[in-house]
Amino acid sequence: MRYRWRLVLGIVFVVLSNYFRVWQPKLIRKGLDYVEDNLEAVQSGRLSSSEVSQSLLYFGGLIIGAALLSGLFMYAMRQTIIVMSRLMEYDVRKDILSKYFELDLAFFKRHPTGDLMARITEDVSKVRMFMGPVILYAINVGFLFVFVIYSMLQVSPLLTFYALLPLPILSVSIYFVSDIINKKSKRIQELLAGLNAFAQEVYSGIRVVKSFANEEVISKHFDNQGAAFQQKSLELARVDAIFRPMMMILIGISTVVTVYQGGLLVVAGEISPGNIAEFVIYVNMLTWPVTAIGWMASLTQQAAASQKRINEYMEMEPEIHSGAFVPTDFVGRIEFDQVSFVYPETGILALDCVSFIIEPGEKVAIVGEVSAGKSTIGELLIRNYDVTSGSIKIDGINIQDYDLSFLRKQFGYVPQVSFLFSDTIAANMRFGNASVTDEALAQMAKNIAIDEDINQLPEGFETLVGERGVTLSGGQKQRVAIVRAFLRAPKIFIFDDSLSAVDTVTEHQILSYLTESLAGKTALIITHRLSPIFSYSRVISLHQGKMVMPA
Ligand SMILES: Nc1ncnc2c1ncn2[C@@H]1O[C@H](COP(=O)(O)OP(=O)(O)OP(=O)(O)O)[C@@H](O)[C@H]1O
Ligand SMILES: [Mg+2]
Structure with a gap:
């Protein structure tokens, strides 16, 4: 135990405190017996009453002294043992x-x-x-x-x-x-x-x-x-x-x-x-x-x-284990090979023998009706879950072999339901990358077309959102989450239905920014509606967990 010396010291204090505590009754007995023994002497005048009271004061002093010592050690024992328990806590x-x-x-x-x-x-x-x-x-x-x-x-x-x-x-x-x-x-x-x-x-x-x-x-x-x-x-x-x-x-x-x-x-x-x-x-x-x-x-x-x-x-062990591999150059070529996935909690087969390859720099749309398995593709890529069968490789290496933290840092993931912390807008955006400068933050907000919304807020980027702050609209939240993902400057983007709450013009602006400024980056865009003005490199279509020809 880390704190055993504290405990030992505490025990010493306990012993001392109790030792002095039992002094008190003994001294009281002595005092009383003294009076009793000398009662006759006082009555017969052999002993003056002032002498008796002096002796009694002496006993009183000793009793107080013993009480003080006992109290002092009690204080010391609390200070050691209670403090020890707080440290352990x-x-x-x-x-x-x-x-x-x-x-x-x-x-x-x-x-x-x-x-x-x-x-x-x-x-x-x-x-x-x-x-x-x-x-x-x-x-x-x-x-x-x-x-x-x-x-x-x-x-x-x-x-x-x-x-x-x-x-x-x-x-x-x-x-x-x-x-x-x-x-x-x-x-x-x-x-x-x-x-x-x-x-x-x-x-x-x-x-x-x-x-x-x-x-x-x-x-x-x-x-x-x-x-x-x-x-x-x-x-x-x-x-x-x-x-x-x-x-x-x-x-x-x-x-x-x-x-x-x-x-x-x-x-x-x-x-x-x-x-x-x-x-x-x-x-x-x-x-x-x-x-x-x-x-x-x-x-x-x-x-x-x-x-x-x-x-x-x-004693619980995580089911997702980190690998050790950290590549020197990471390109981001994604390969799904016969991937099937069953959600362990529900037993639902969410993906059924899905195979595709996404080359670096491709901007791929993933479409399909509700619960077709679209979000599951994203969850598997960032290893929130591991595949039930088949394999997912990036740059030819199974994602389970990569260092988990390294792997996840390569992704800019915007989940289907955006979550903002009860903090300022700026802090929420910086969650993606703490070292970003104010200028870069403002510029990115502009790229994602949320700068005007933010400037209208009472304290701009420093406005509190979430539980104790202003409530942002669904589309505003989505764009804050997108800025967060972009600030990471990742190799691969996953947008899970992340533009569903913005209008088509804004959607187009964000997608154009993605293609023009981030030409080399891979993006998976899960969506319910294919933007008519944006040309995806490819469309992957899912139906009940299976890949089908795009409609
Ligand atoms: N965490 C989970 N635990 C158990 N089952 C899940 C979980 N997430 C999704 N599922 C199930 O897996 C199937 C596929 O879900 P998924 O979220 O991938 O669909 P989706 O295509 O993203 O749908 P939507 O368009 O509604 O977002 C669904 O039947 C769903 O009920
Ligand atoms: Mg989904």
Whole structure:
């Protein structure tokens, strides 16, 4: 473990803190016994009361000193162990994130976003609770028990036995109550998660909700869920309310037993009255940690479950593996050889024995009715998925042999549904290439015919888009996504229906820019309508996953 020295240091602090903690009851006993022993001397005038009060002040000072030292080491142990848990939490989060990036698209299709979020936030927090507070507490309680019980036994084994008698009852009853509390809390958390997910969905789809005037239906559903949540929370509050008084009663019983049995022992001359006070404090020192054992047990269980869920993801292997090949010159001659592809999630045969060759510099249109398999060609080229059979080669080399990152950098891919991040327009465009200058950015915006749209926005390129910013029109979004792809200066372009939301004039302007300025670059243009004014080098026509003669 990376942080084992921190843990060792933390344990040292725990020992010191508890060592000074058990000083306090001992000093109190000494103080009380001192008064008791000298009572006669004061009454008979052999000892002045100012001398007694001075001695008592001395004891008081020592007690405060011990408390301060114990507190100081407690501070130090929290600083080491809790900080350690935070460092580990950070490491685990980073590991999960890099795992997410390593995994392929199919993984993200299979696991809902909420699930991915929950593992990296809640589950990691649960594990941290174990690594920090629970471990800290367990060590602390362990040493406290050793010190306190050792001190108790030194005074009187019999009294120790009586004083500790109610503790097992306390821990067993607490175990049962905390079990009930845990079950209820879990149910509440589930309800809350459902409530959150539902609310999130409604806010995201607020346009649909409003345009269909369906607020009432949604409100009603929300009310029902809210009411269930409320009811469960009230139930929990009730159990919680019984729990505390019950604890107090048990602690009280323990104290009464100690005082009673201790009194008998004092009368028998076996212990001093100060010992009783000492014992009452010991008992109080122990009861609270005992109540925490149930809490620790449940947190440990939760942490174990969370760790299991995290491991499940960490042990997953991506199905798309990177090759090692990085060519010195990459031309971009694409060759599909008998490519068939079945989507693993649905079993749908999206491409069926498709073969074609695209020479460098060709501008090829891919057409076909809906769900003919057009987008699938793009997905396979950038290796979001791997072919089921057949092969795809670029420059004569199977794409699975290329270094994955290198391969993907050769593409400028504009997906069918453009996605813009909640950031400025400029930042969204620079996602394709972070080092582009402002001038080059503006020039590219002009080439793609979106500059006028942007200049009309309040802050031009610095306008925020997405969730917290302005909403761009479908055609504007598409063109921002196109600029993003162009700024990469890739060898091969894939436009997946990327001009569907722009008018024919703009479409023509963009395609002309592509042919004139990017003569050497290969482009696959997936489209539903062949622009009458643009001449493609070739048209590939698909029908239900098969290549057919263009209509
Ligand atoms: N991620 C996916 N998981 C499972 N099946 C998929 C997935 N993507 C597409 N499909 C299925 O594969 C088939 C081909 O889909 P594809 O997206 O390639 O069609 P398309 O020609 O691009 O259609 P459109 O013109 O509507 O965009 C369809 O039947 C579709 O339902
Ligand atoms: Mg498509």
